[in-house]
Amino acid sequence: MKKKCAIVGIGNRTHSWLSSIVEQHPECTQLVGLCDLNLDRCRDVNAAYGTTAAVYDNYDRMLAEVKPDLVIVVSPESCHREHIVKALEAGCHVATEKPLCTTIEDADAIVAAERRSGKKVFMAFNYRHIPLCSKIREIIKAGTIGRPVSMDLTWYLDYKGHGASYFRRWHRLMRESGGLLITKACHHFDLANWWMDDIPQTVFAQGRRNFFGPGHNPYQGERCSTCAHSQECEWYTDVCIKDRTEELSRELGYRVKGVREYIRDYCPFGEDVDIHDTMAVQVGYRNGGILNYSLNASVPFEGWNLAINGTKGRLESKITDAKPSPPWLPAEFQRKHEGRDVEWPDEYRIFVMPHQKAAFEVTVPNIAEGHGGGDFKIFDAALADIYPEEDSLNIFASAIHGARSTAIGAGANASIASGQPVHLKDWSF
Ligand SMILES: NC(=O)c1ccc[n+]([C@@H]2O[C@H](COP(=O)([O-])OP(=O)(O)OC[C@H]3O[C@@H](n4cnc5c(N)ncnc54)[C@H](O)[C@@H]3O)[C@@H](O)[C@H]2O)c1
Structure with a gap:
């Protein structure tokens, strides 16, 4: 059936x-x-x-x-x-x-x-299924760096492309998206919980609008397509000179050429933008581990830096893709890179430094398609019940993992609002 x-x-x-x-x-x-x-x-x-x-x-x-x-x-x-x-x-x-x-x-x-x-x-x-992320979990599970006790995770969104896109769509409103600490960082908090193999207990956070939102551009409007400042504003050109929605849909293999009546050209400096673009979050875990996390949406590239210190060593990894987000790229960038893929490395690296042994490097393939290949794994499992014979990494997530990730983001939002640390609920049986 x-x-x-x-x-x-x-x-x-x-x-x-x-x-x-x-x-x-x-x-x-x-x-x-x-x-x-x-x-x-x-x-x-x-x-x-x-x-x-x-x-x-x-x-x-x-x-x-x-x-x-x-x-x-x-x-x-x-x-x-x-x-x-x-x-x-x-x-x-x-x-x-x-x-x-x-x-x-x-x-x-x-x-x-x-x-x-x-x-x-x-x-x-x-994200759990991206080879780099599952390999990090595998190294930790093997005991190579001992029990993780602190983690530094800094996430960067490129300011003109991916970063700006959140401020141009419905995500720009807290009531719709919960802000970047929910809509974007939920992936990162889940990874941190999974790598830490622990339950988040307390959170303290700060958040600011330093780059997007009212007051950060000489011009402000409602939407680029109806804006009176189209001639002067440098941000206008990103979306409106060339609407690449159809082209992008084709590149991604979508059969529907763009989502009908979709608004993606709200002014990123609009009066109603109320999400943060600069965030720092500290999370305390039940077994003593500490996460230091930051998310910034005004960076010239897309990527992340990760360091995990354990009781028996340390590992480090990073991604710094000059990854383009085609619909929002400046025209000159599009021209320069027309006809070729931009700056996607074939592999990523993890540097592992055990206390008592020589340091070594692990390389993993970078799969460009489907969010690092993760999409295919989750679709196979959810739709066709295709699971690996053994899941020693506990790679598949359920509601409780989603709840723990949301708890950090929602707790961080509450902490930003109150200036106080927030104690998190747990949903263990
Ligand atoms: N895992 C990933 O990598 C990934 C990537 C992109 C988006 N997402 C998630 O997927 C979800 C959708 O994102 P999207 O980018 O496709 O958004 P979208 O705005 O393109 O699509 C959302 C659709 O939901 C419809 N909608 C809104 N309210 C509704 C309601 N009450 N009842 C029925 N339909 C309603 C809208 O009309 C719209 O067509 C979000 O939760 C987003 O965070 C996940």
């Missing part, structure tokens, strides 16, 4: 799931329902993929009528609680995009609903 799959939230990310359903796993999945507030986005999917899923703008009706086995939640983060809890209560399993949700109360409600329903939440943390 095929697994009856329904999707809620038919935006950009959904197309990765759709490709896997339609192209990779047609023998074991059947797309039965599509739900979005914008019904045309659902119709676009049926037209482009040749599917005949029922389309809805009412989620309750979709659950009642198509009775899915699996609901895939790809709506914005602020809707995740409602969509996950209702699906569980309707007797469906759930595969949810990150983050699990945006607040600790939401996480509580989801974990409780999962326990009540007896159904499962598959938490789609694709």
Whole structure:
């Protein structure tokens, strides 16, 4: 019997799931329902993929009528609680995009609903499956650096591309995305929890708007496409000289050429931007480990720096991709790099320094496709129940891992607001 799959939230990310359903796993999945507030986005999917899923703008009706086995939640983060809890209560399993949700109360409600329903939440943390990230976990699990006691993790978003993109879309509002400490850092906090192999207990954080938001550009508007300052503002050119949405969709292999009526040109310096671009977070773990994390969205490149100190050694790794984000690139950059891939290294390195042995280097392949290859692993598992024979790394995440990641981000947001440290809830049985 095929697994009856329904999707809620038919935006950009959904197309990765759709490709896997339609192209990779047609023998074991059947797309039965599509739900979005914008019904045309659902119709676009049926037209482009040749599917005949029922389309809805009412989620309750979709659950009642198509009775899915699996609901895939790809709506914005602020809707995740409602969509996950209702699906569980309707007797469906759930595969949810990150983050699990945006607040600790939401996480509580989801974990409780999962326990009540007896159904499962598959938490789609694709970063765990990136070869570099799973290799770091493997080195730690092997005891090579002992028990991790401190971790420095600094994450960089490139200011014109990926970084700016959060300030140009709905993510720019705390109430929609929970800010970058939820919508982006949820990946990083999950990795830190997983590598630390521990449960976060306390968090203290600071956050600022130093680069984006009101007051950081000579010009301010609502959207680039309607802006009176289009001639003078250097940020205008990034989005509006050439809308590469269709081109990008083709490059990514999406069948729908851009998400209809999608707004990605809000002014990154707009009056209503209320998320931070500069954040530092300190997390204390139950067994004594400490995480020092920072996230900055005004960096000239994309990447991260990681150092983990253990009781028996240290490891270090870093990524500094000059990774382009095509739709927002300045025209001259596009011209310069036209026709070739930009600065993707073939492999990444981990430097391991055990206390009592010689230091050594481990190299792992860099897979450019599907978020470092992570997407393929999570889609195979969630859609086709393809799991490795052995999972000694505990690589697959569930609601409780999503809850612990959200707890750090939500706790950090509360700490930024109050100036006080925050004690986190745990959801262990
Ligand atoms: N794992 C990853 O690497 C990754 C990458 C991108 C996005 N995501 C996550 O996927 C989710 C979707 O992101 P996106 O970039 O596709 O966003 P998007 O804005 O492109 O799409 C979201 C869609 O949900 C619809 N929607 C909004 N409210 C709804 C509601 N109440 N009911 C039904 N539909 C509703 C919108 O109309 C839109 O079409 C987010 O949670 C995001 O964080 C994960």
